[in-house]
Amino acid sequence: MADADIVQLGVAMIIIVFGCLGNMFITLVFSLEYRRSQTLQPYELIVMLMAVCNLGTELGYAAFFILYLLDLCTYTGETVYKIIHFFNIFLPKTVIWLTAWLCFVYCMKIVKVNWKIFLRLKQKLSLVVYCMIIGTLLLTILLSFPVVLFIKLKVNSTNICRDYYTVNEEKELTFIYTSLLSFLTSFLPLVLMLVSSLGIIIFLCQHTRHMGKNVTPTSTSHSDAHTSVAIMLLCLIALFIACAGTALSVNLQIATGQFDVQVAIALSTIIYSSGSPVILLIGTVKLRNNFSKLLCPNQKLLNYMKRLENLLY
Template sequence: MNFMATLTAVIASGLLVALGLAGNLFIVICNLFFRSSGQGLHLGDMLVTCIAVSTVILDLSAYLSMALFLLGGMCPNSNITMQINMFLTIAGISLNYWFIAWLCVYYCVKIVNMSSRVFIRLKQNISTVICCCLAGSVPIIIPISSAAFYIGMNDSNNSTTQNNSCPPIELMSSALGQVAMPLFVVQSIVALVLMMCSCSAIIVFLCGHIRQMQLSSPEIADSSQNLIRVAKMITVLALLYLFCTIAGALPVFIGQAAFSKEYFLVVDCMFSAACLGITVTLIAGNSSLRQKAQCSQQTWNFKERGRCLIFEKSCSDEVIFV
């Protein structure tokens, strides 16, 4: 890859990171500081905020890792700086997996109605159950993320080559493959199953619910439209997760990935685009965030129109004076 192509990819990825960072900061600020008086932060908003924070960690650490790799021309784990960034990147990915998965489960239990006593009991205690599940996810995240510190430390083959590329992943530490990769696969599969089952249950329930409502009234009520919007939000999040998992892990499993500039640029651009997609989806799918974004846009447009009017008035005054 020539210099101009590399520079273009770095700038494009940087713009995506900046947009994603602005959107995620907007989500965090709105959920934590700009709430109605007396209104607490319920679990759904808390999970959305956690997804935004983990997305910021993932976005910044992945971009910084790519920048350090391009500037240093070294293997990604040949110094402590790269190891820290790899740790944050893997931790951000894992946190995103579980936060999105439990958000899907949370909305599934809140939206779907069943006559089962077990399900009714689960619906009544869903906040406690989700918090316990989040706490149970930590023992899986820590070993996967911590393994980044030990990649290649005792592997003499993991060194910088003359053409600034690294050995294929299959030549790296066998301990990493025996510990981190199986846990990563289990984590990905479990999270994916939770997401897809929750999304499928919501879609099936809403199809039947809307069909029954249309028999009595052809127009869909606002409450049903909000449920449809939430279903679309978590479905898009699950699809983004599925795309990133397949696109990022497939080269590793087929043994064709190497830590080259091209591989790092492609993966980083993919993560930046996915993180921005997650941010846009969270804002568009949450009615409160969407309304605040629209109000912010209207306020910005009003201020811009005011500035233009002041500028036009000053220009006309200068013309009259002349």
């Protein structure tokens, strides 16, 4: 095992641990919220599913890094390798589509237009979200399954754990598959994210102009909340573009038989799955408040003591 592999494994595990903590916190907060109220808002359900999928992604890539960098795939066998790679495509691609749907749902909630289709979607938003989630799961499962057909451990190879794609025998099929995968699970979600976010930004700009004439405390607070949501979505999109750009270039290189960059796509994926909960935590009021309570459980007592000090002195 080379020194570079040790460094890569160490960096990957630090990112994974950090991401697991953030996604576990989000999952716990919304699980307790569901237990308390027996329901979740559409955006809360999407964020919770994102956290669950991110958590699964990090655990799957932790197993991948150990097998890949420590050359342990010969002990686990080809089947385990196929299962890990299936979930390492299925879960991250599901998260990407869920991020796109989150942008869409926020667009539905914030933007106000009198289009009939728009109004109908708003009225049945919960049902629409359930349909989107089911459709996303079916699509990503269908697109993730073919990867197992391209994996075959080559016993005669000097580097078995890193030379497992049968691209040399099926170059055209592999290129078509990776191109289709990138189009359906990277390009299309990105278009939806950008259109939804652009709609929110345009609406907020128009709303700010009207607010200049009639300024009330309530409208100002709503505008601030909507602005923070727009910033959160733009940060998620920026993180996605950075990670997806890396993944796209790596996918094309893998399709041509260059395997040394396989770690790069894994690192970009876990960076996204670990970075997105931080953005969601900062941009979502409920998560931010729960995190503040976790850091300062006796906040009420501290506020009371400060007031008492002010009265005494």
